[in-house]
Amino acid sequence: MQIALAPMEGLVDEILRELLTEVGGVDWCVSEFVRVCDRLLPLASFRKLAPELDSGWSTASGTPLRLQLLGSDPVCLADNAAFAASLGVSVVDLNFGCPAKTVNKSRGGAVLLKEPELLHAIAREVSATLPAGVPLTAKMRLGYDSPDGALDCARALVDGGASMLVVHARTKLDGYKPPAHWEWVARVQEAVAVPVYANGEIWTVDDWRRCREVSGADNIMLGRGLVSRPDLALQIAAASVGREPEPLSWAELQPLLHLFWRKARQKLAPRYAPGRLKQWLAMLTRSYPEAQALFDSIRRDNDCARLDVLFGLRVDELSGPVAAEFIPA
Template identity: 50%
Template sequence: MRIILAPMEGLVDAPIRETLTKVGGIDRCVTEFIRVTHGMLPPRIFYKYAPELHNQARTEVGTPVAVQLLGSDPEMMGRHGAKAAELGATQVDINFGCPAKTVNKHKGGCVLMREPDLMYEITAAVRRAVPTDVLVTAKMRLGYDDRSMGVACAQALEAAGAGEIVIHARSKVDGYKPPAYWEEIARAREAVSCHVIANGEIWTVADYWRCREVSGCADVMIGRGLIARPDLARQIRASQRGESVPDMTWPEVVQLVRHYARALQTRLEDKYVTGRIKQWLNYLRQGYPEAEALWPSARKHREVAPMLACLDQIVAASAAA
């Protein structure tokens, strides 16, 4: 089994990949998507989204990182796949799953699931453009308007040469609303021979085992669940061995957030740093009551120092209780 950290636009950046892979249990990460349009992007853009390319496409602890591309022009997608490989990518992933309106409006992401033939052309172009030892993968949903396109699109990707397919268990219209339709992943998995990875609504160890049973996929990609519970991958691994490990404590999580903030400050202005910390804290509210208690005051801060001071106060209060 493998556990892959999902790409989450605007949150799962290089610093959070470094932070979470150090916790343990994550086998692979995928970058936020690099938007491919009509012009050739310079290397600095690839390095911005995937600074791990300077380290053989791995995080500091050695976790492989795939470079994800999003676009609808097969030729340009192929050229950018080739550039990613030239810069050191060992895996090029293609985004057919993003449900964002702005992305879909410009013919990127999940809207392409209305056109399996175009998905085939894009994937085949990338596969032809990159060396054979570079893995080409794709991430998709079950469809755009409904969940009827999972099988057809998965078959198109396999025919085009995708070595692995991640399937998010919802359509674009479903958004991120529960439930996840893991049984529809099973239908697509049974229709192809390439490797299929399940994604969607895995928040707990129990969710992992239910997803595995219903979808038939041992490998999973987890996004929001790993943001809410940074040790979830570690917990899943322990459960597979028939063991249990102590839950990560709130003070330990705060140390992760502080480490993340320090890393962000080397890359972004403070106002953007606090924005990303707030995003993470918002997800942590689902896993930690302390984060819920912190949220009303933390959300008001626009500078990093008072934000971190809030975190420290909560830790101090927990220790004194």
């Protein structure tokens, strides 16, 4: 069984990737998507969203990082994938799942599920350009407004060269509204001869059990569920071998929150750091009632100095090589 951490633009950045993989249970993770339009991107574009490239394409815990690309031009995507391979990336992933309107309007993400022929052309071009030993994978939704074409899209990607699929079991128009249609993951797995990961609406160990029963998927990708409960992957990994570990308590989560704030202060400009903290706290409220009280207490506070005091951060801990330069996507 494999458990992956999902790419989530503007949320699961290098800071959360490091912290969530440090908790344990995650076998590999994926960068936020690198948007590819009409040119070969410079190294800085890759380093901004995947700074782990400077540490062997892995997080501090040693969890491998895959690079995700988003775009619609097969040749341009292939050129950028080849460049990433020259930088040492071990796996390149393609994004056909992003539901954001701005992304879809520029022919990226889930809107391309309307065009299975284009999916095939992209996968074929990218896989042909990647060197041997650097596989291509893809993440897709069930479709744009209907799952009727999901199997065609899956076949197009695999026939084009994708060696693994992650299926977010909702359409673009479904957004993130429950339920996730896990039964379609089973149908996709029947249609293609590559591993298929189930993704969507896995918030608890019981959700994972139901997902496994309905989808038949041995492997899963966790997104919001893992952000909301940082030890969810660890719990599921333990449950898969018959153990039931005690969930991480709010008290046990405190060192992780403090570490998050320290890294946010080191790597983000002061005007962005409080927003990222509140964003994560808002997600944590789903699993921890105490997170709601903390979120409410700092909801309108954007003063980093006051937050430093709250989290016990010393002045000498604020130095960071990219504190002033890094701007979140």
